[in-house]
Amino acid sequence: MRNILLFGAGKSSTCLIDYLLANAPRQKWHVTVVDHDLMLIKSKTGKSYYATPTAIDIKDQAARQQLIQDTDLVISLLPPALHIIVAKDCLQFRKNMLTASYIDPEIRKLQKDIQKAGLLFMYEMGLDPGIDHMSAMKLIHSIEKKGGQIFSFKSYCGGLISPSSNDNPWQYKISWNARNIVLAGQSGAVYREKGKVKELTHEQLFDQSKTIQVPSLGKLAYYPNRDSLTYMEAYKLENIATFMRATLRYPDFCEGWHTLIKLGLTxxxxxxxxxxxxxxxxxxxxxxxxxxxxxxxxxxxxxxxxxxxxxxxxxxxxxxxxxxxxxxxxxxxxxxxxxxxxxxLKMEPADKDMIVMMHEIEFERRNMATRMHSYMIVQGEDNLRTAMAKTVGLPLGIMAKLMLQDKVSLTGLHIPVMPEIYNPILKELEEHEIRFEESFE
Structure with a gap:
């Protein structure tokens, strides 16, 4: 029996744990779920024969390393700053690793060692980053294969409250890590628009009246994410005029958040x-x-x-x-x-969240300019099996299955932008009602 080690039993882990345990009998694997809160773990694993709840302090090196030595695959849903200690252990004990978090400078330093060890560390394997990369690259590759020349790429994603639960003046409720929400945009944003690099400070980010229309939902506001330019190389779109990745919110949230920033409360x-x-x-x-x-x-x-x-x-x-x-x-x-x-702004038991993602790609083919919209809307089930938990957890679970079935030959430090990764994962996500609709102008 193969062993999967999952670090973190927080908000984003629920649907991942459900997926791993549902697949355990057929795939013949066992899942050890690690967190500092034993009761929290047990609330997610129940009495499953295929799960071992384990409470440790993640900084307890001996306990952590023993768990890593005894597993076949490590998944980390820890706070971003803690991934590096798990990654270093995985490198030491020759274990593959998955996480939904961004590639950061610390893990980048280990890139050559990961490749040399013949390991696969797949980062950005969640929603945003994750599904955004996979769905975008599928579109980009399809357009390019047909001879299209892309000149504008914009990608938007937001974790929102479902219209049925949207009952406060902020038009927002927390479905993931609250600290990440409070600190969002602190480093400002960089993107390219019509050939020019645009830079926004934290104070400028939410002072935007920019909106997009989403089918069936109407107008949503957006603000640019972090450094969009770093993904131009990953997407092989280094030379296009416009490239931006952005976060979606209801317009009222952006207006209110801009006020909190002005007051110094962030x-x-x-x-x-x-x-x-x-x-x-x-x-x-x-x-x-x-x-x-x-x-x-x-x-x-x-x-x-x-x-x-x-x-x-x-x-x-x-x-x-x-x-x-x-x-x-x-x-x-x-x-x-x-x-x-x-x-x-907490979610009540009956509340439902919603994930909205949209790609807007402008390209030219046979001297004809075309604008493509590809969008996804996912509704949560309740305040535990949220759309956020579903869209973060399922890509990780499917990727884990592919790796343990020896269907992935890739090694090194990567994000999911290659067909051998995005094709099977996007296909299986459709079985879980996570799919994209497309339109052309």
């Missing part, structure tokens, strides 16, 4: 003493407060909006205009905001 560098500090004083720490005015009017005046505006409703919904005490000790603003979001 800052993750300078600690603040929060004991005996009210939420309003915390939220208005950069403002000149007029003691003659109410909290609502103070904030509205400083922001240049009406006290009845949508922005003020959003801040009130988060509890930022009341006199309650924070009492979290010394914390960064980002840490305080994260706790607020986890409390105020």
């Amino acid at each position: 800052n993750d560098t300078q600690p603040v003493a929060t004991d005996n500090l009210t939420y309003f004083k915390w939220a208005s720490q950069q403002l000149n407060v007029d003691k003659q005015l109410s909290n609502d009017d103070n904030m509205a005046q400083q922001l240049g909006v009406s006290s009845k505006s949508k922005i003020i409703r959003q801040l009130k919904f988060l509890g930022l205009l009341n006199g309650d005490m924070i009492n979290m000790g010394e914390q960064t603003n980002a840490a305080v905001l994260q706790r607020i979001m986890e409390n105020k």
